[in-house]
Structure formats: C-alpha cells, structure tokens
Amino acid sequence: xxxxxxxxxxxxxxxxxxxxxxxxxxxxxxxxxxxxxxxxxxxxxxxxxxxxxxxxxxxxxxxxxxxxxxxxxxxxxxxxxxxxxxxxxxxxxxxxxxxxxxxxxxxxxxxxxxxxxxxxxxxxxxxxxxxxxxxxxxxxxxxxxxxxxxxxxxxxxxxxxxxxxxxxxxxxxxxxxxxxxxxxxxxxxxxxxxxxxxxxxxxxxxxxxxxxxxxxxxxxxxxxxxxxxxxxxxxxxxxxxxxxxxxxxxxxxxxxxxxxxxxxxxxxxxxxxxxxxxxxxxxxxxxxxxxxxxxxxxxxxxxxxxxxxxxxxxxxxxxxxxxxxxxxxxxxxxxxxx
Amino acid sequence: xxxxxxxxxxxxxxxxxxxxxxxxxxxxxxxxxxxxxxxxxxxxxxxxxxxxxxxxxxxxxxxxxxxxxxxxxxxxxxxxxxxxxxxxxxxxxxxxxxxxxxxxxxxxxxxxxxxxxxxxxxxxxxxxxxxxxxxxxxxxxxxxxxxxxxxxxxxxxxxxxxxxxxxxxxxxxxxxxxxxxxxxxxxxxxxxxxxxxxxxxxxxxxxxxxxxxxxxxxxxxxxxxxxxxxxxxxxxxxxxxxxxxxxxxxxxxxxxxxxxxxxxxxxxxxxxxxxxxxxxxxxxxxxxxxxxxxxxxxxxxxxxxxxxxxxxxxxxxxxxxxxxxxxxxxxxxxxxxxxxxxxxxxxxxxxxxxxxxxxxxxxxx
Numbered sequence: 001x002x003x004x005x006x007x008x009x010x011x012x013x014x015x016x017x018x019x020x021x022x023x024x025x026x027x028x029x030x031x032x033x034x035x036x037x038x039x040x041x042x043x044x045x046x047x048x049x050x051x052x053x054x055x056x057x058x059x060x061x062x063x064x065x066x067x068x069x070x071x072x073x074x075x076x077x078x079x080x081x082x083x084x085x086x087x088x089x090x091x092x093x094x095x096x097x098x099x100x101x102x103x104x105x106x107x108x109x110x111x112x113x114x115x116x117x118x119x120x121x122x123x124x125x126x127x128x129x130x131x132x133x134x135x136x137x138x139x140x141x142x143x144x145x146x147x148x149x150x151x152x153x154x155x156x157x158x159x160x161x162x163x164x165x166x167x168x169x170x171x172x173x174x175x176x177x178x179x180x181x182x183x184x185x186x187x188x189x190x191x192x193x194x195x196x197x198x199x200x201x202x203x204x205x206x207x208x209x210x211x212x213x214x215x216x217x218x219x220x221x222x223x224x225x226x227x228x229x230x231x232x233x234x235x236x237x238x239x240x241x242x243x244x245x246x247x248x249x250x251x252x253x254x255x256x257x258x259x260x261x262x263x264x265x266x267x268x269x270x271x272x273x274x275x276x277x278x279x280x281x282x283x284x285x286x287x288x289x290x291x292x293x294x295x296x297x298x299x300x301x302x303x304x305x306x307x308x309x310x311x312x313x314x315x316x317x318x319x320x321x322x323x324x325x326x327x328x329x330x331x332x333x334x335x336x337x338x
Numbered sequence: 339x340x341x342x343x344x345x346x347x348x349x350x351x352x353x354x355x356x357x358x359x360x361x362x363x364x365x366x367x368x369x370x371x372x373x374x375x376x377x378x379x380x381x382x383x384x385x386x387x388x389x390x391x392x393x394x395x396x397x398x399x400x401x402x403x404x405x406x407x408x409x410x411x412x413x414x415x416x417x418x419x420x421x422x423x424x425x426x427x428x429x430x431x432x433x434x435x436x437x438x439x440x441x442x443x444x445x446x447x448x449x450x451x452x453x454x455x456x457x458x459x460x461x462x463x464x465x466x467x468x469x470x471x472x473x474x475x476x477x478x479x480x481x482x483x484x485x486x487x488x489x490x491x492x493x494x495x496x497x498x499x500x501x502x503x504x505x506x507x508x509x510x511x512x513x514x515x516x517x518x519x520x521x522x523x524x525x526x527x528x529x530x531x532x533x534x535x536x537x538x539x540x541x542x543x544x545x546x547x548x549x550x551x552x553x554x555x556x557x558x559x560x561x562x563x564x565x566x567x568x569x570x571x572x573x574x575x576x577x578x579x580x581x582x583x584x585x586x587x588x589x590x591x592x593x594x595x596x597x598x599x600x601x602x603x604x605x606x607x608x609x610x611x612x613x614x615x616x617x618x619x620x621x622x623x624x625x626x627x628x629x630x631x632x633x634x635x636x637x638x639x640x641x642x643x644x645x646x647x648x649x650x651x652x653x654x655x656x657x658x659x660x661x662x663x664x665x666x667x668x669x670x671x672x673x674x675x676x677x678x679x680x681x682x683x684x685x686x687x688x689x690x691x692x693x694x695x696x697x698x699x700x701x702x703x
Contacts, residue, residue, distance in 0.1 A: 245350065261379070261691060263386075319353055319565055322388030324701045330680035 007101040012131030029110040034125040042125035051086030054145040066195030070109035074116035077146040082204040085156040086148035094128040098137040120199035160215040161236035167302040170295035177267025198271030210288035213281025224266040230328040233312035242302030266329040347564035356569035363576035364394035377535030378405030378692025385701035400664035406482035407690035411616035413650040414510040420645035422453035430464040431479040461493035468505035480509040484541040488602035491609035506639035516626035522554035536590040543598030562590035619659030658685035668698040
C-alpha cells in the first residue's frame, strides 16, 4: 500500500487500494467467519425477538483517556441494544475517513473496536468505507448498527416507569463528558479524568437474571442524567424526584465542573446506566449490579412519584432540603465567563 | 481529587445550622426585606441550590444586573455581529454570546451565512487564533466586568509586545460600582441591601462599595458562591438592617483581600480608560464602561471598523431590561417560557449561563 502511511482518496475508490485496506486493516483486526466471507450482506442466525439500532460517532478528540472513537462506536451500539434488555450479537460499521488520515491511527481505532467487541461478546459482521476530501470531515466518522435478541418475557422500555419505582445509577456520573471537555482545544488542564466508555450488556444480563422487577433501562449519554430522567418522566407520564446528595461523582469530575461552571448532571456518560426498578426488587437488583465490575459504585438516587402538575417533571432535592426543577438541558454546555 | 473546601461549604449539618441562624436573624426584622444579588453567578447558585425556596418569608432575593451577556446593549452586540460579516475578519467570543439574538440576526445565523465565528475559552486562545491566521483580523468581543477586563488588558499588552497587529478587541466592558449607584437612584427600585459579587470584588476590593453604602444607606456584604457563603452573607445583611447599620462587610474572606488585586487593577488602568456605557435595562451610565486608551488604538476594533448599527433596538415585548434591574421577575414577562425559552431565546437573560430568566427556567418555574 504506497500511501506514505496516510489515507488517500483511492482507498475509497472501490478498487485495489480499497480491497487492500479492507483485507489488511479491517479484516485483519475484526475478522470472523461471517465477515471473512466478504459478501454484500451478512447472513445471521438470530432467535426470538430482534432489537435493531444505529448510532453515528463524531467525537472530537478522536483519542481520549479511557477510550477512542473505535471503542465508543462499539460500546455505544452494544449499550443501545442492552438498554431494552436485548443480548447484543452483531454489529456493522461504516467509516467516513478524511483524506490524509494516518493509517496507524486507523489501526489503533480498529484494534480498540476489536477489543471492545470481544469484551461485549459481539462480532462485527459487515462494513463500509468511504474516503472524503481533506477538510470535508474531521478525521474519521463511524456509523455502527447492531442487532441483538430479546429474551422471552423481557419488557424494558422508557415508558414503563411506575410510581414507587426506585431510580438507580450504575456509578459515577459525568466522567465521559468531563474528560472530552477537558481535552478540547484550549481547555487542556491537568486532571486525572478518564472516560467511562464501557459495554454494559453483561451488567444488564446480571440485573435481569436477578429480578423481573427492572422496568426501565437507559444509558445517559448526550444530555446526561438530566436529559435521560426527563425523557423517561415524559414517556412514562410520571414525576421523578432525585436526591442530589445521593448521586455518585468522581472528585475530578466535580472539581472540573466547579472550575468551569458546568453541571455534571448534563454531561455525557458512555459506560453508565439508569435503572427504574420495582421497590421490592431493589435490594436484589442493586446487589446484582454491585457484583459487576462496571457497577461497583451503583447507588439509589431517587424515586418515581405520581404526576403533580400538568406535565411530567423531574425534581432534585437540594442540600438545603428544598426542591428544584431538574430541567431538560438545552444546547451545548459552555464554560461561564467569570 | 479531594475537595475539602467544597465539601466543607456544602456539608449538610453546616448548611442547616446556617439556615437556622438565618431564620433567627430574619426574625429580628421589622418587615419584609428586599436583597439584590448583583452577580449572575450568585443568581445561578441560588437557583441551583434551591436557596430562594428555603428562605424565611420576610426575605426576598431579587436578581440584579450581574450577568455580563445580559447587560450588553444590543447596539454593541449588533456591532460585533456586523464585524463578523466583514470579509477577512474572524470574530472570537466566549460561548454564551453565540445564541444571543441580535436585532437582525445572531452569531449562529451569521456563521451559517459564512461569517467566521470562533468560540474561545480564554483571551489567550483568541491571541493564538490571531497568530495562526496572519492573513485575517481577529476581533475579540470584550464583555464582562472587572473580573474579565484584566485578562483582556493582558491580551492587548501581549499583542502590542509581540507585534500581533491583527488582534483587536471590541470593548463593551463594564464596571460594577457605578451601576449599583444608578440602581439606588432608581425610584421604582426599593432595594434594602446588596449581596455583592465575590469575583469582581477580588479585583476591585471591598472599599469600592463604600460610596454606595454611605450615599444611599444600603448595607453591602461581599459573598462567596457556595450555599454556606450565601446563607451566612444573608444573615449578615439581616443583622445590618435590624441594627440600622449600612456598612460594607466581607464574608468571602478566602477570595477577597482588602485593596483587591492592585496588579490586575493597574493592568486595567494601563489599557482602558473610563467611558460612558450603555447597559441593557439601565440606559447610559456615566463612567461605567472601559474604553481602550488611545495608546492602544491599533487594537481597538471600534476605531478600525466602522459599522452601521442604526437599526439596533431591544427585542419587542422582552422584559429583560426590567428583569435586570429587579423591577420584574421572569414570570412577569409574557414571553417567558412561551415565545422565549433557552432553545428559542428572545432576550439575553434566557441565553446566558448566568442569566436570570435562564436560571428560573432551568431550576425554578
């Protein structure tokens, strides 16, 4: 491959260089019997109800402490499937790569994808590569879709929250968002922040095995916990009240947020979930969560209540014991001026 | 990373003890007391921690003109947006300005029309932008109070020293004490006490409020930004009102020194000179702005680019001006939460991360 170690437009032409890239880079890292057939579509065996999802990844910077765009693309799709109780099985990946992108960086990204896929027990079974002119993309964009099977009897949905349910988070909040923000151009500062980027299929399996009282699962990605709780309140037509002091945070995340004037409740998470669980089943679910390495810091942070006013609301009980609204976040989080 | 300071100021038993103390002090008051929190960061902290709802009934907190984005007049915002449309200009600004609606269009719309708009996190980033783009002129929007003015002054000094001729500033900086005096002179506004801004006072020193306290008989307490700081400061203000004292007291001792920060003040003095400034809601206040001195005219975007903003006006129906001066509450505005929301803001108070309407929308109503 004579390309001076960089992606060329010819890598996306469909000709010999595309073939080389697919075989030598993607196939070498992600290969499995289904992908290796190189057919136009993957032939899959799946039993029962199917869960099917798609997600695009455009993160900047592409490499960050705790992960990179490759790991993120796998975990994001795996988690989307897991959040309706499905067992993630197969993933497809489409790459849009900017001309000039370093092949060594692409190799690192694909190696991360493989590592995350193995960890999640999924296979990448089909892919697509396009190369665009320099300046037409920001390095690399990855779109992944995934399918999984939903075990019989499992019914998880954002519309299933019921008054009395407890609200549980699987761990510290805001780690990914704070990490990405701290690495943006002009914002770099010394803090030992790491993204929480992780596949949660195994955690969900543990939870569902422990109890049938899990009503809602959701990974609070963009918009953070605040957006997720508001979405669930709206979908289920209930109020939610959380206790601010019960929410787990890493010290570094809190410090970063205080410094920049940001609210950790609206920062993205990529390896956490929120669960709404029947009250009586909460101890069993919490114990199952804590036994999983991705939920050792799981904590009950609130409860679902009957709807009080004309529209569903999320309330936060403050340090002073007063109650404030936790609203749907708007726009991008930006640091304060003074 | 442990946060000993933060944890101490947010410890539940500590905060509840301060609440009890505040109840007791408020009990000594003859009637209702209106306290203005001047600073936007205080407004946000009060809303975020649910302090307003927890206050004794006879205390009322009124949000004042302490949000740098909100008090910037539309003429200044429009001038900056016009500059963004000049070929060869890159405008640099803090993120809050992006969504503020100008009279004709906002910066995000200007960007969609081809304007080069760059969000920066510090003035140093704006300087770097100028270094990286020698063929363009970078115009930084200098807004904010005494807290941000020194950093902008430092950037102008560095641009001068390093010969960075393509770095300019449109200065709409404002200073706080004259605005407090103007507020006290507003007959409709009956404010009994001021909760003064900690960050600004770290620069200008507590003494800067002495004329306000003396001439208008208004007690002042300079407060920190944690719930414990704010509760303790309110108790101190209650004491002053109950005792009939009008003094400037410093609660935020860990952040503010007597005399402020002379180095920062001298940097402001070197680069800027006082000028009359237009404040949204307060009109023109003599001596309340900071204009770039003639010595640094090469870096003054207002002198370099002539833009026509004769069309400028305040948004129709928007009560931001009255809200900034504590004469109205966000809920009084007919647009609030209906035509005006953080996604579709009509006025700046709904946009800024320190805006009163944004604080109420996000946390309280």
